[in-house]
Amino acid sequence: MIYTVTFNPAIDYIVNVSHFKTGEVNRVNSDIKYPGGKGINVSRVLNNFGVDTKALGFIGGFTGNFIKNYIEDEGVKTDFINVKEDTRINVKLKSNEETEINGYGPTITEENLNSLFDKIKKLNSEDILVLAGNVQKSVPRDIYAQIQNICIKNNVKVVVDTTGEALLNTLKNKPFLIKPNKYELSEMLNVDIDNMDDIIHYAKKLIDMGAQNVIISMAGDGALLICNEGVYKATTPNGAVKNSVGAGDSLIAGFLASYYKEEDILKAFKLSVATGSATAFSLDLCTKEYAMSLINQVDIKKIS
Numbered sequence: 001m002i003y004t005v006t007f008n009p010a011i012d013y014i015v016n017v018s019h020f021k022t023g024e025v026n027r028v029n030s031d032i033k034y035p036g037g038k039g040i041n042v043s044r045v046l047n048n049f050g051v052d053t054k055a056l057g058f059i060g061g062f063t064g065n066f067i068k069n070y071i072e073d074e075g076v077k078t079d080f081i082n083v084k085e086d087t088r089i090n091v092k093l094k095s096n097e098e099t100e101i102n103g104y105g106p107t108i109t110e111e112n113l114n115s116l117f118d119k120i121k122k123l124n125s126e127d128i129l130v131l132a133g134n135v136q137k138s139v140p141r142d143i144y145a146q147i148q149n150i151c152i153k154n155n156v157k158v159v160v161d162t163t164g165e166a167l168l169n170t171l172k173n174k175p176f177l178i179k180p181n182k183y184e185l186s187e188m189l190n191v192d193i194d195n196m197d198d199i200i201h202y203a204k205k206l207i208d209m210g211a212q213n214v215i216i217s218m219a220g221d222g223a224l225l226i227c228n229e230g231v232y233k234a235t236t237p238n239g240a241v242k243n244s245v246g247a248g249d250s251l252i253a254g255f256l257a258s259y260y261k262e263e264d265i266l267k268a269f270k271l272s273v274a275t276g277s278a279t280a281f282s283l284d285l286c287t288k289e290y291a292m293s294l295i296n297q298v299d300i301k302k303i304s
């Protein structure tokens, strides 16, 4: 089973406004609410691919229930821990530019954390665990590293998709896969990144620091994979972007949907990029059929 953990789920409130102006009353052309948060998105796409997945994490209030009911109706299994405050709402404003306002999120207590640890202790070597998204300020910065330590004992593969210090803290525990985008790569290592050589150089540093496989996602410029076999670059398929929220999460889901079945890193990389793009070209997260229809347009080249 592929488990995901989302510490800070969100309702993604997508708002389309033709010509957004600050300091004025703006009327929406259309709006829609989706369940969001990185691990939840990964589980939703895995479920679309027919892969058995369970979403763990913390939800609260009516906003939390919206997420739970929505994804359970789609067929995603859940085992959330209820917290006292409401799950956050993240606003994704689509106008001439895309603007995101991500909420703060509810407090997580030590008791909440212990309940999560108990659930994770039950995973075994057949399972994969995805730790995805930012964690609330109330949570220790090394929480993902603490969870990895439980997983190491039970031989569970761990994928980490977060940023900054929280991600750096996980490297010593050798995560199976990490997926910073190029801005997150530059931010976490506190370096300027100007070109592809810089991206490769710093992505290799993450391998030296402990990551087993690194994907650097680069939106419309595709993605890079750094693994045991070398460095590979993937192009993206052609298409018109409708909503890129969740494209990175979809990339991870596509990777795992393939890897879980075939354990072939390069095949998984190809599907991952097709899946990320399929979501970017869709209003909601993509279907399996759409991702599969794009896969032959993804060109992968070994670059070193």
Ligand SMILES: Nc1ncnc2c1ncn2[C@@H]1O[C@H](COP(=O)(O)OP(=O)(O)O)[C@@H](O)[C@H]1O
Pocket: 181, 217, 218, 219, 220, 221, 222, 223, 236, 237, 241, 244, 246, 247, 248, 249, 251, 272, 273, 274, 275, 276, 277, 278, 280
């Ligand atoms: N504009 C785009 N055109 C085509 N594919 C895209 C576009 N934006 C995102 N994608 C796909 O989604 C993947 C992840 O997107 P990216 O924006 O890099 O991740 P994140 O959402 O984590 O920042 C990319 O590697 C690519 O496959």
Ligand SMILES: O=P(O)(O)OC[C@H]1O[C@](O)(COP(=O)(O)O)[C@@H](O)[C@@H]1O
Pocket: 008, 010, 011, 012, 035, 036, 037, 038, 039, 041, 090, 102, 132, 133, 134, 135, 244, 245, 246, 247, 248, 249, 250
């Ligand atoms: O946990 P964070 O970093 O605040 O991000 C949460 C947001 O990221 C998303 O999971 C989308 O992530 P990506 O676009 O990077 O795939 C949204 O659903 C959610 O609003």
